[in-house]
Amino acid sequence: MIKSIKFLTAIICIMLIGVTWNLFVTADARLQLEQDIITQRARNYVIHGIYSQAITTLLEAIELEDTHNPNLLYELAHIYYSADNFRQYRATLQVLLDTQTLPEEMELADLYLEIFQHDLLHSSTQDTIFLLRDGWEATDDLRLFELYEAHRYAFIERRGTFAEASVIFDNAGRVKQGERWGFVNANGNIVMPPRYGIATNFMSGNAAVQRDGVLEIINRMGLRQSIADFSADSIAHFDGSNFAVLIYGNLQYVQASWRTGDLEISRGETTFDFIGMPSEGIRITQRDGLWGIEDRGGRDVNISTDHIYESIAIDMLGRSAVNGRLFVNENGQYHMIDYAANHISGPFDEARPFFENGGLAAVRRGEQWGLINNQGQVIIDFIYDDARSSSFNLAPVQVDGLWGYISLENYPEPFRDQFFGRIVIEPQFLDAQQLVNGVGPVLGESGWFYISLIEFD
Numbered sequence: 001m002i003k004s005i006k007f008l009t010a011i012i013c014i015m016l017i018g019v020t021w022n023l024f025v026t027a028d029a030r031l032q033l034e035q036d037i038i039t040q041r042a043r044n045y046v047i048h049g050i051y052s053q054a055i056t057t058l059l060e061a062i063e064l065e066d067t068h069n070p071n072l073l074y075e076l077a078h079i080y081y082s083a084d085n086f087r088q089y090r091a092t093l094q095v096l097l098d099t100q101t102l103p104e105e106m107e108l109a110d111l112y113l114e115i116f117q118h119d120l121l122h123s124s125t126q127d128t129i130f131l132l133r134d135g136w137e138a139t140d141d142l143r144l145f146e147l148y149e150a151h152r153y154a155f156i157e158r159r160g161t162f163a164e165a166s167v168i169f170d171n172a173g174r175v176k177q178g179e180r181w182g183f184v185n186a187n188g189n190i191v192m193p194p195r196y197g198i199a200t201n202f203m204s205g206n207a208a209v210q211r212d213g214v215l216e217i218i219n220r221m222g223l224r225q226s227i228a229d230f231s232a233d234s235i236a237h238f239d240g241s242n243f244a245v246l247i248y249g250n251l252q253y254v255q256a257s258w259r260t261g262d263l264e265i266s267r268g269e270t271t272f273d274f275i276g277m278p279s280e281g282i283r284i285t286q287r288d289g290l291w292g293i294e295d296r297g298g299r300d301v302n303i304s305t306d307h308i309y310e311s312i313a314i315d316m317l318g319r320s321a322v323n324g325r326l327f328v329n330e331n332g333q334y335h336m337i338d339y340a341a342n343h344i345s346g347p348f349d350e351a352r353p354f355f356e357n358g359g360l361a362a363v364r365r366g367e368q369w370g371l372i373n374n375q376g377q378v379i380i381d382f383i384y385d386d387a388r389s390s391s392f393n394l395a396p397v398q399v400d401g402l403w404g405y406i407s408l409e410n411y412p413e414p415f416r417d418q419f420f421g422r423i424v425i426e427p428q429f430l431d432a433q434q435l436v437n438g439v440g441p442v443l444g445e446s447g448w449f450y451i452s453l454i455e456f457d
Contacts (some may be wrong), residue, residue, distance in 0.1 A: 347375025
């Protein structure tokens, strides 16, 4: 009797489950059927070009589900596109991208590519670059990487042309109009109009300038920090506290110093034909036509202080020692040496100092320039008419009389062979200096001006 009751109960439960399942399936089927009918109605509107009604109808079909169908959302996006409603087309694709719910048989990279094609025509270049970078990082798709590399070096031209312009250093650049110097900020925009007869680059937030015969130290706001008790004919460099100055009426440079709070600048006694800016604890000087190296950092190294070199390569800041190396001229040729005066590589017919640690230095053999690392290894072969040392993985190079930039990024495999060392900003300038954080001076027909890579803007 008990067994019969249990058996009957089991039969009833199975029947109830079956009825419930049938009801569920039937409800789901009815919902699907209703959605299909509404969707087909929307498609009929599209066929007849009634896009507004098609959009309204398809939205009705989409709203039948709690979780929106990616196939229908993608279809809706293209109806927006047909209706020339590009804003909504882009916004609908963005929903798919944000949720990463993709239509059938579509890869995430394909969605990025479709959005890119739209943004290329309707959005800013900067947004397009960021989209491609995000897409590459999310998918590792070669197509996105190639497009990113093709667009990431787009640049804008900053306002203002100058007779001379320096690289951005300490978040500022030095510019000259006529006979006067001024300053631009890290974006290449003028912040101090040219009004100084002499001006150095900013270092540690200050610069040495001279106006109307008065030599002074100014901060980034142009406010005077201190006044010297002498005038200058020239300033070789300023490192934020010390500088080499050609005092009015003298023929040689002396070392001067300034400290915050002091009202006067004290003058040193030793004179030289030229005094370089201390860098990495090393300073170079020139006397009687020959050059020497001084250890200014307390290094326990074997560097002769005698003036024995025909010349030493320096940059526009007065630096010679960068990346642990110097380039010295002996017997008419340059050699790269370390701070113990050991020869690392060479000889070269001409050389320019490293611009930054980890960068590459420009050197010449014969008529052609290439780039080497601080071990003396040739990284970029001697194929350019001229070149400058690299900064931030870019190096200015000259081809057929015009300057552009090559990329020295540490590309991941398998892209290194394809992209490393290639020209990314086509030669188009009469001259070009290093880009610092995407900003740097180039020379055009009307003078020097600054360009700014959009990716850094």
